[in-house]
Amino acid sequence: QVQLMESGGGLAQAGGSLTLSCVVSGRTFSGVSVAWFRQLPGKEREFVAALRWGSYSPTYADFVRGRFTISRDNAKNTVYLQMNNLQPEDTAVYYCNASPYASDLIRLAPNIGGWGQGTQVIVSE
Numbered sequence: 001q002v003q004l005m006e007s008g009g010g011l012a013q014a015g016g017s018l019t020l021s022c023v024v025s026g027r028t029f030s031g032v033s034v035a036w037f038r039q040l041p042g043k044e045r046e047f048v049a050a051l052r053w054g055s056y057s058p059t060y061a062d063f064v065r066g067r068f069t070i071s072r073d074n075a076k077n078t079v080y081l082q083m084n085n086l087q088p089e090d091t092a093v094y095y096c097n098a099s100p101y102a103s104d105l106i107r108l109a110p111n112i113g114g115w116g117q118g119t120q121v122i123v124s125e
Contacts, residue, residue: 002026002113004096009119012086020081020119022096033102034072034079038092039118045095045108049081052102059106063089086123093118 008020020036035050049070050059058070069082079096095118099105104112 002098004098004114004116006094006096006116006119009094009121011122011124014087014123014125016086016123017082017084018086018121020083020094020096020121022079022081022116024077024079024096024098027098029074029077029098032098032100033105034070034096034098035102035105036068036070036079036081037095037097037108038090038121039095040089040092047106047108048094050102050105051079059102083121086121088123088125091121091123093120095119 003025005023008018010018012018031053033050033052036048037045038048039045047061049068051070051072067085072079095115097105097112099112
């Protein structure tokens with residue numbers, strides 16, 4: 001069974017930075033695409049960023065606007081999300097997931113599997 005362990009969240013001031021990490025275990029990391037998502041208070045979970053296996057061309061949600069960078073370390077089964085110029089509207093619980101198909105991650109397909117606990121990000125004015 002796949003396990004997802006997100007970490008790195010916390011408090012940041014507007015304009016600040018945080019780096020989130022997610023360790024994927026219980027499945028092979030090779031050949032899968034990885035992605036980050038977030039859930040704002042009272043909102044549905046939404047797609048943030050995805051990185052296809054073997055690709056150096058990530059996909060980002062429009063609201064990222066060049067502020068976030070997704071990356072992965074295959075040797076550590078870990079995916080990262082570097083977040084710069086954080087804004088109060090980025091306050092959310094952030095989650096990661098992995099799937100053989102990036103398109104499933106980007107459209108939040110029901111079959112992309114279980115979720116971890118997430119990591120809380122709070123951005124103050």
